[in-house]
Amino acid sequence: MIQFGIISRKFSSSSTVQSAIKNVTIIGGGLMGSGIAQVTAQAGQDVTLVDVNSDVLAKSQKSISNSLIKISKKIHKDNPQEAEKFAKEAFARIKTSTDPVSAVKETDLVIEAIVENLEVKHSLFQKLDNAAPAHTIFASNTSSLSINEIASVVKRKDKFGGLHFFNPVPIMRLLEVVRGMDTTDITFSTMMEWGKSVGKTCVSCKDTPGFIVNRLLVPYIAEAIRLLERGDASARDIDIAMKLGAAYPMGPMELADYVGLDTTKFILDGWSKKYPDQPLFRPIPTLNKLVAEGKLGVKSGEGFYKYEKK
Numbered sequence: 001m002i003q004f005g006i007i008s009r010k011f012s013s014s015s016t017v018q019s020a021i022k023n024v025t026i027i028g029g030g031l032m033g034s035g036i037a038q039v040t041a042q043a044g045q046d047v048t049l050v051d052v053n054s055d056v057l058a059k060s061q062k063s064i065s066n067s068l069i070k071i072s073k074k075i076h077k078d079n080p081q082e083a084e085k086f087a088k089e090a091f092a093r094i095k096t097s098t099d100p101v102s103a104v105k106e107t108d109l110v111i112e113a114i115v116e117n118l119e120v121k122h123s124l125f126q127k128l129d130n131a132a133p134a135h136t137i138f139a140s141n142t143s144s145l146s147i148n149e150i151a152s153v154v155k156r157k158d159k160f161g162g163l164h165f166f167n168p169v170p171i172m173r174l175l176e177v178v179r180g181m182d183t184t185d186i187t188f189s190t191m192m193e194w195g196k197s198v199g200k201t202c203v204s205c206k207d208t209p210g211f212i213v214n215r216l217l218v219p220y221i222a223e224a225i226r227l228l229e230r231g232d233a234s235a236r237d238i239d240i241a242m243k244l245g246a247a248y249p250m251g252p253m254e255l256a257d258y259v260g261l262d263t264t265k266f267i268l269d270g271w272s273k274k275y276p277d278q279p280l281f282r283p284i285p286t287l288n289k290l291v292a293e294g295k296l297g298v299k300s301g302e303g304f305y306k307y308e309k310k
C-alpha cells in the first residue's frame with residue numbers, strides 16, 4: 001500500500017513561497033514534466049507546460065487528467081463533488097505552449113525537464129536567460145548531469161539550482177534540492193519552500209553525480225544486471241529477492257525497465273566517461289545489447305520482461 005504525499009500532508013501555505021512563486025513554467029512535457037506540472041497545479045499555482053512537440057502536450061494533458069481523477073478521488077474519498085471540483089480546478093490551472101521563450105516572460109520559476117543532453121539543455125537555458133524576468137529562478141530536473149555545468153551558460157547563476165523529482169511524480173514523495181556553487185541562500189531556501197508547497201519532502205544535496213538517490217540506485221541496478229549477466233540468478237529471482245528480502249516496491253530489473261534501459265545506459269555511459277576509474281559505472285554488455293535491439297523496457301514493450309504496448 002503506497003502512501004500519497006498529497007494525502008498525508010497539508011500543502012504549505014507559506015506566505016514567502018505564495019508571494020515569491022505564483023507562476024511556474026515547466027519545459028518538457030514528457031513523463032517527468034507532465035507530473036511536475038500536475039503537482040504544481042494541485043498546489044494551486046498557475047502552470048505553463050511547454051514542449052516542442054504538440055502531440056506530446058496532448059498526451060500529457062490526457063495523462064494528467066487521468067492521474068488527477070485518481071488522486072482527487074483519494075483526497076476527497078467521501079465527497080465525489082469535491083473530488084470532481086479539485087480535479088477540474090487543478091487541470092484548468094495548466095496552460096500549454098510550444099514556445100519556451102514566450103512562456104517564460106512572466107514566470108517566477110522555470111523547471112526544465114527536457115531530454116538528458118547537456119548541449120540541448122544549454123541551448124534552451126541560453127534562450128530562456130534572455131527572455132525571463134530578472135527575478136525568475138531556473139531549475140533543472142536532470143537525473144545525472146552536473147547543475148554547475150548546466151548553469152554555466154546563464155548569467156543568473158545565483159538563481160540556478162536542481163529540483164530533482166522522482167517517477168511517478170504525483171506519487172513519489174521526495175524532492176532533491178541541489179545547490180550549485182553559485183546558488184544563493186535565498187534561491188536555495190525559495191526552492192526548498194516551493195518543494196514543500198507542492199507536497200514533497202525535500203532533502204538537499206551538493207552537486208555530485210546522481211545526487212543522493214541516483215548515486216545509490218544506478219550502481220545498485222548496474223550490479224543487479226551484472227549478477228544476471230554472470231548467470232548467478234534469473235531476473236525474476238533477483239526481483240523477488242529484493243522485493244521480499246529488502247522490501248523494495250519493485251525489484252531492480254523491474255525498476256530498470258520502468259525507468260527505461262536507454263536512460264539507464266545513458267547515465268552509465270556519461271558517468272563512465274567522466275569517471276573512468278570507478279568500476280561501478282563501467283558499461284554493461286547485457287544492457288548495451290538490449291538497448292541496441294530496441295528493448296528499452298516498459299515504453300518499448302520489452303526489456304528484461306515483456307509488456308503490453310500502451
Ligand SMILES: CCCCCCCC(=O)CC(=O)SCCNC(=O)CCNC(=O)[C@H](O)C(C)(C)COP(=O)(O)OP(=O)(O)OC[C@H]1O[C@@H](n2cnc3c(N)ncnc32)[C@H](O)[C@@H]1OP(=O)(O)O
Pocket residue numbers: 001002066067068070071142143165166167168169170171172213214217218221249250255256259263264267
Ligand atoms: C537505473 C536508475 C536510473 C535512474 C534514472 C532516472 C530516474 C531518476 O532520476 C529518479 C527516479 O525517478 S528513480 C525511480 C523512482 N521510482 C521508484 O523507485 C518507483 C518504485 N515503484 C513504486 O514505488 C511503485 O511500484 C509504484 C508507485 C510505481 C506503483 O505502485 P504499486 O506497485 O503499488 O502499483 P499500482 O497498484 O499500479 O499503483 C498503486 C496506486 O497508485 C496509483 N498510481 C500509480 N501511478 C499513478 C499516477 N501517476 N497518478 C495517480 N495515481 C497513480 C495506481 O492507480 C494505484 O491506485 P489504486 O489502484 O487506487 O491502488
Ligand SMILES: NC(=O)C1=CN([C@@H]2O[C@H](COP(=O)(O)OP(=O)(O)OC[C@H]3O[C@@H](n4cnc5c(N)ncnc54)[C@H](O)[C@@H]3O)[C@@H](O)[C@H]2O)C=CC1
Pocket residue numbers: 027028029030031032033050051052053056100112113114115116117120124141142143144164165166167259263
Ligand atoms: N524518466 C525518469 O524516471 C526521470 C527523468 N528525469 C530527468 O527529467 C528529464 C526529462 O526526462 P523524461 O520526462 O523522462 O523525458 P521524456 O523524453 O519523457 O520528455 C522529454 C520531453 O522534452 C521535450 N523536449 C526536448 N527538447 C526540448 C526543448 N528544447 N524545448 C521543449 N521541450 C523539449 C521532448 O519533446 C520530450 O517530450 C531528463 O533530464 C531526465 O534525466 C528525472 C527524474 C526521473
